[in-house]
Amino acid sequence: MRGIVAFYLTYLLCLILGIICVALVVHWNYSYRGGFAWDGSAKHFNWHPVFMVTGMVVLYGNAAILYRIPLTWGHNKLPWKLLHAGLLLLSFILSVIGLCAVFNYHNANNISNLYSLHSWVGICTTALFTAQWVMGFSTFLLPCTPMSARAFIKPTHVWMGGIILVLSIVSCISGINEKLFFALKENTNGTLPYSALPPEAITANALGVIIVAFGLVVLKILSNQIWQRPETGYEEGVYQPLGYDGS
């Protein structure tokens, strides 16, 4: 019982931090970077951080810890599997829109693509995420996959899930850092430089710190053995191929 209370308190913290991340990334780009558009201008770029933080961090992290919520521990795992896969598909779609935003902006302004270390790590993260989703779908949702294959792949799937979140956070922090050095330069329209820590710098730095805190809470939830979904008694639900459990 104490474990469940501790879980829900940690989960509440995770939800609050996730909401703050989304609010802060929107606030930063809306209030300080001029807002949003889809016209090749700087406002087009502003969708990039919003979609990447919302998709690859907040939604992804929440989808990853879905099975840790005791509410989902009923006999029939299938609806939660579909929700897990569905949320991650939505997270993937948001990430692709976020990537389109930066590629479109670069192409419209003759800026090279994929040269910075941020972009190298980011694109590898998205590629890994794609592979993970396809592998997860083939293994855990296609009825033809044998249970032995599911049991064999599950630890790798769980481990990769955590690692992709770590890589997303690496990409976000390096990206926010890079953007602030680009945007906050002395004497450009009276803007204070990053080094003077104007309100925008504090806002975006705080966003970075809260993204890290959110990631750590998700990793804590994932790693805590006590909070794992109890498999005993639910085995037939765990490795049940799609449609075999009457749903």
Next chain:
Amino acid sequence: MRGIVAFYLTYLLCLILGIICVALVVHWNYSYRGGFAWDGSAKHFNWHPVFMVTGMVVLYGNAAILYRIPLTWGHNKLPWKLLHAGLLLLSFILSVIGLCAVFNYHNANNISNLYSLHSWVGICTTALFTAQWVMGFSTFLLPCTPMSARAFIKPTHVWMGGIILVLSIVSCISGINEKLFFALKENTNGTLPYSALPPEAITANALGVIIVAFGLVVLKILSNQIWQRPETGYEEGVYQPLGYDGS
């Protein structure tokens, strides 16, 4: 037996990646950034990436996985505990020298300290590392700490150990990315911009990718249950206060 072979192959990969990290960060700063000095010049700054990557990533990662090496699984854990604490102390000292390098350089050139997101994450990482080392020493090496406290704190110590490595990698990637945007600007002494991916950019980006790969291998070694030090039969060595096991 297969587990041990797999471990040593992964460990070999970890050692090779670690050596490449150190070689690349030295090569980058020696061959492209003008080498090293301790005189407040740009060469003074160059020690920063070298000491942080060597201390907070490579040495730290190797110290973290020490107990996973089957060679260390003898009855007496104390010498390995001392080696673990000693390597981490060395890693901490190198990190402090690395921090001194950047603070000295900034102060000598009237550059603000601790304004970027990179610096915020980095300084929090070092603070956490300090707390972790002090807590680890007090808990696992001081003879007065009761075994119950050791058993209680151990999972948090192990988890924090992995998290500090993750934060070190976040700091390194954002730092390398930032440095390349600062250093590789068009028309500065004929330097090609970062976006043109000159040899220096490829070298430092590759360093970033290999730091991430090294970190993932260390996290894989730490997380693999099969490679954990077997505690059964060694319990008296595990929570033995310093000096109580005849060494």
